[in-house]
Amino acid sequence: MTDSKTPKSPTRREFFKTAGLGAAAGVAAGLVSEPAPAQAADAVPQSQGYRETEHVKRYYELSKF
Amino acid sequence: MFGRWEASLQPDQTTQPLADEDQTRAHVYALLGRLLTSAPDDALLAKIAAFAGDESEIGQALTALAATARNLDAPRIAAEYQDVFTGVTRGEVVPYASYYLTGFLHSKPLANLRGDMARLGIARAEGVVEPEDHIGSLCEMMAGLIAGAFDRAIDLAEQRRFFDAHIAAWAPRFFADLEAAKSAVFYMPVAKLGRSFLAIETQAFALIAADQAA
Numbered sequence: 001m002t003d004s005k006t007p008k009s010p011t012r013r014e015f016f017k018t019a020g021l022g023a024a025a026g027v028a029a030g031l032v033s034e035p036a037p038a039q040a041a042d043a044v045p046q047s048q049g050y051r052e053t054e055h056v057k058r059y060y061e062l063s064k065f
Numbered sequence: 066m067f068g069r070w071e072a073s074l075q076p077d078q079t080t081q082p083l084a085d086e087d088q089t090r091a092h093v094y095a096l097l098g099r100l101l102t103s104a105p106d107d108a109l110l111a112k113i114a115a116f117a118g119d120e121s122e123i124g125q126a127l128t129a130l131a132a133t134a135r136n137l138d139a140p141r142i143a144a145e146y147q148d149v150f151t152g153v154t155r156g157e158v159v160p161y162a163s164y165y166l167t168g169f170l171h172s173k174p175l176a177n178l179r180g181d182m183a184r185l186g187i188a189r190a191e192g193v194v195e196p197e198d199h200i201g202s203l204c205e206m207m208a209g210l211i212a213g214a215f216d217r218a219i220d221l222a223e224q225r226r227f228f229d230a231h232i233a234a235w236a237p238r239f240f241a242d243l244e245a246a247k248s249a250v251f252y253m254p255v256a257k258l259g260r261s262f263l264a265i266e267t268q269a270f271a272l273i274a275a276d277q278a279a
Contacts, residue, residue, distance in 0.1 A: 016086040016089070016090075020118075020120075021090070024127060025092070
């Protein structure tokens with residue numbers, strides 16, 4: 001395989017739907033789109049996904065006490 | 066402070082947009098990582114309290130978590146976090162891969178994890194002293210691997226290798242222990258969420274081989 005990403009399979013996608021991951025989608029996304037209060041001031045724009053590496057890195061600073 | 070790490074290599078400039086199901090996977094890992102790393106603050110609790118899940122096992126766990134978040138406040142949960150994870154000499158549960166797999170902290174599983182972190186471009190942030198094989202850190206790493214936060218895009222086969230090497234052999238047992246912990250009230254539905262989600266992940270990873278042509 002030369003692609004860096006495995007092609008998305010319908011079977012896997014279907015499995016996630018029947019397992020209930022779709023229900024979890026809106027829930028979890030609503031939590032992770034906001035940066036923690038303790039973070040640096042820059043507002044994180046809503047992005048469609050994890051295309052923005054900076055966005056994701058800032059999110060992970062939520063662990064900071 | 067757990068789970069703070071950063072990319073030690075340049076991120077992939079051509080990261081493809083994430084499929085919906087992979088976005089959700091990353092979000093759930095991130096939520097678990099956040100809650101297992103430290104107790105939630107009021108703002109996060111308010112968001113959790115608004116959850117509504119469906120009838121699936123994971124949906125029911127989310128609904129139960131929301132109900133618990135409505136009934137407990139942040140200081141109460143912070144105290145519970147101490148009892149469950151920290152204690153005086155140790156908590157009711159010891160949330161480290163090394164402990165579950167060998168009976169000791171700082172053992173071979175941690176060394177293996179550090180090797181993979183170096184290979185995948187995951188570096189622990191400065192000032193973090195706790196061992197990286199904490200369940201919260203591992204969840205955060207999975208979220209980052211799925212989202213492509215560290216280095217080149219990590220494909221499903223690589224995600225599965227990481228999952229199998231560092232999570233699969235012990236984390237389901239850990240979540241079962243967490244669910245049964247006497248002090249766990251908020252962390253009981255967190256444990257249900259972890260257990261049901263890892264079961265989904267395990268079954269879904271098994272579908273990769275079935276879908277790939279030789």
